[in-house]
Amino acid sequence: MKHVSEGGLPAHLEKQRTRMFVKNAAPEHTSTVEAASAYAASGLENSFSIERFRRDFRVEIQSLSAEEAVFDLIGIDAALANAFRRILLAEVPTMAIEKVFILNNTSMIQDEVLAHRLGLIPIRADARVFQFRGDPPDDPNEYNVISFRLQVKCTKQRSSGASPGPAVVGCAPSTAGSGASSDAGLLGSRVTSGDLEWIPQGEQEERFRDAPIAPVHDDILIAKMRPGQEIELEAWCEKGIGKTHAKWSPVCTASYRLLPEITLPKPVTGDDATTLKGMCPTNVFDIEDLAGVPTATVARPRNCTMCRECIRHPGWDERVLLTRVKDHFIFSVESTGALPPETLFQESVKVLMQKASDIATLLKDATAGQQSEP
Amino acid sequence: MEVEVCGDESAATFTFHNEDHTIGNTVRYMLNKMPETSFVGYSVPHPAEPKMNLRLQTVGPPATQVLHEALGNLYQVSEHVLKTFEAAVAKHRTEQGAPELR
Numbered sequence: 001m002k003h004v005s006e007g008g009l010p011a012h013l014e015k016q017r018t019r020m021f022v023k024n025a026a027p028e029h030t031s032t033v034e035a036a037s038a039y040a041a042s043g044l045e046n047s048f049s050i051e052r053f054r055r056d057f058r059v060e061i062q063s064l065s066a067e068e069a070v071f072d073l074i075g076i077d078a079a080l081a082n083a084f085r086r087i088l089l090a091e092v093p094t095m096a097i098e099k100v101f102i103l104n105n106t107s108m109i110q111d112e113v114l115a116h117r118l119g120l121i122p123i124r125a126d127a128r129v130f131q132f133r134g135d136p137p138d139d140p141n142e143y144n145v146i147s148f149r150l151q152v153k154c155t156k157q158r159s160s161g162a163s164p165g166p167a168v169v170g171c172a173p174s175t176a177g178s179g180a181s182s183d184a185g186l187l188g189s190r191v192t193s194g195d196l197e198w199i200p201q202g203e204q205e206e207r208f209r210d211a212p213i214a215p216v217h218d219d220i221l222i223a224k225m226r227p228g229q230e231i232e233l234e235a236w237c238e239k240g241i242g243k244t245h246a247k248w249s250p251v252c253t254a255s256y257r258l259l260p261e262i263t264l265p266k267p268v269t270g271d272d273a274t275t276l277k278g279m280c281p282t283n284v285f286d287i288e289d290l291a292g293v294p295t296a297t298v299a300r301p302r303n304c305t306m307c308r309e310c311i312r313h314p315g316w317d318e319r320v321l322l323t324r325v326k327d328h329f330i331f332s333v334e335s336t337g338a339l340p341p342e343t344l345f346q347e348s349v350k351v352l353m354q355k356a357s358d359i360a361t362l363l364k365d366a367t368a369g370q371q372s373e374p
Numbered sequence: 375m376e377v378e379v380c381g382d383e384s385a386a387t388f389t390f391h392n393e394d395h396t397i398g399n400t401v402r403y404m405l406n407k408m409p410e411t412s413f414v415g416y417s418v419p420h421p422a423e424p425k426m427n428l429r430l431q432t433v434g435p436p437a438t439q440v441l442h443e444a445l446g447n448l449y450q451v452s453e454h455v456l457k458t459f460e461a462a463v464a465k466h467r468t469e470q471g472a473p474e475l476r
């Protein structure tokens with residue numbers, strides 16, 4: 001039987017199979033037709049074959065920076081794209097502060113709130129070279145724990161070399177940039193992530209010589225203090241996943257959208273073209289001179305947010321067709337900074353592969369066990 | 375993981391412990407795309423219970439065998455996605471002339 005992707009469906013059905021339609025009232029034809037036998041009545045099959053997937057699947061990188069990656073996955077189904085997205089959010093491991101041993105905390109902020117704030121600080125450490133501590137937890141060692149110390153005290157700044165006297169009003173070096181007048185004349189009133197000091201365990205110093213472990217950002221405010229207050233604690237980072245707690249999520253956001261496709265069934269010319277261009281808030285349309293007639297063209301379809309403004313006015317829904325390509329995903333992955341975003345996506349795919357093979361093994365064991373039972 | 379096989383071999387309910395929609399929906403999709411499948415569906419009975427049930431009815435072959443095949447497909451698909459993605463990143467780097475970040 002011929003496969004449905006090789007053609008054979010009537011044009012309008014083919015369009016409904018591969019596109020979703022954005023209409024004024026609601027989106028239409030949003031689902032994917034999955035069942036292998038869905039088109040059997042038309043003499044077409046709709047099954048999956050790895051050969052076909054290998055032939056058709058494409059990846060195009062749009063932009064890549066240390067923090068964000070934008071790329072297109074073309075020729076894949078929502079079920080799989082969504083699995084990658086979910087894994088990125090919740091199942092790619094990172095390191096985060098999990099245990100806080102508070103030796104002294106006389107600041108305004110309560111111990112448990114302080115510990116929670118510490119947990120959320122992104123740590124620049126490659127979780128792939130660490131191990132989970134498990135449940136019950138393994139003994140801490142250099143392969144499953146990163147240790148930090150925080151020891152800060154707030155004092156009044158005194159004029160240099162002077163005997164005890166009135167506090168000098170002025171911005172202390174460590175509070176530079178704070179700008180808040182209430183911090184004036186105080187030393188160490190702002191406790192930031194930069195105050196966390198890494199205490200290498202065992203051979204960690206050697207192992208991470210090239211990329212010393214530290215918070216990703218130095219300027220995350222943890223607490224504010226007044227003179228005389230102090231915080232002294234030790235914090236342990238452990239390996240974990242976002243499913244357990246969001247602090248282990250390696251991404252700020254990981255999302256996808258379908259490729260917008262805007263078609264003008266009939267040329268839109270003259271004043272109408274100007275109206276159309278003016279209607280779009282994201283500047284999707286351009287006006288070009290085609291044979292002396294100013295004609296609207298779809299210049300930047302990727303800008304489209306599917307806001308439907310261009311089809312809202314009477315009659316326009318027939319002149320502009322808004323569709324999205326069902327198997328073209330524009331992914332955007334923004335890392336918290338521990339690992340580059342492209343590495344995170346690779347890790348997410350590896351997690352899915354691991355899951356598939358683990359389940360296959362478990363399934364084999366489970367059925368073997370069942371057969372041996374009386 | 376637990377597997378429960380009811381009635382004849384061609385229909386089974388599989389219980390996956392500590393799994394959710396991530397694997398539920400992907401496996402359901404892979405199975406749905408196989409001609410051997412006549413029905414497949416999954417559910418997470420309660421969001422607070424780390425459990426996912428998959429019901430599979432085949433047109434004849436043993437359900438476990440079909441599920442095995444689907445998992446194999448899923449593995450191969452991911453493997454190909456990974457390879458293609460790595461190649462695309464490498465290509466992008468050469469085009470941009472950007473060095474490896476780390």
Ligand code: SF4
Pocket residue numbers: 262279280281282283284303304305306307308309310311322
């Ligand atoms: S839907 Fe909105 S963003 Fe898209 S082309 Fe129309 S007006 Fe522009």
